[in-house]
Amino acid sequence: MNSFRHRPFGLPTLAALMIAAAGCSSADDAPSAAVPSPGAAVAKLCGRLDRVLPTKVDKLGRRDPEPASALTAGWGGDPAIILRCGVSRPAKMADPEADGVEVNGVGWLLEQRADKSFRFTTTLRKAYVEVTIPARRTGDGVAPLVSLAPAVKEAVPEGIAD
Numbered sequence: 001m002n003s004f005r006h007r008p009f010g011l012p013t014l015a016a017l018m019i020a021a022a023g024c025s026s027a028d029d030a031p032s033a034a035v036p037s038p039g040a041a042v043a044k045l046c047g048r049l050d051r052v053l054p055t056k057v058d059k060l061g062r063r064d065p066e067p068a069s070a071l072t073a074g075w076g077g078d079p080a081i082i083l084r085c086g087v088s089r090p091a092k093m094a095d096p097e098a099d100g101v102e103v104n105g106v107g108w109l110l111e112q113r114a115d116k117s118f119r120f121t122t123t124l125r126k127a128y129v130e131v132t133i134p135a136r137r138t139g140d141g142v143a144p145l146v147s148l149a150p151a152v153k154e155a156v157p158e159g160i161a162d
Helices: 011-024 040-052 135-140 143-155
Strands: 072-075 081-085 099-103 106-112 118-123 129-133
Touching: 040 081, 040 143, 099 143, 106 143, 129 143, 135 143
Parallel strands: none
Antiparallel strands: 072 081, 081 129, 099 106, 106 118, 118 129
């Protein structure tokens, strides 16, 4: 015999739950980022990267995006510089005419997006690390990559990502 009884929610209870849920929502306008889903080996590298990432990038303090994950990081406010580790290989890497840049020993594929932001993805590393720099923050060029290169070099070995 099951002694658990279902009790119907009354309108006051439902209203209280809705108010509580609204109070728990992200009211601080934290940035958001889709969390990649890499395999175990890449996830381990990304976890290492997360532990050595700088607290400041281009003079902006770290403010990680929602949902919280060791695979994502952010700096600044609105709009934030966003790093995602363990992303899939960008199709643009197959283009021999694609633009690239090397910053402090780390190679990056450079893609300007329709909204004038830039997306950089590491090349020749065991995990693909993507950094998105919003259009309003591109005035300093690759300064964010200068801040991030030492951590990438330390945590993600050279090679070809799976």
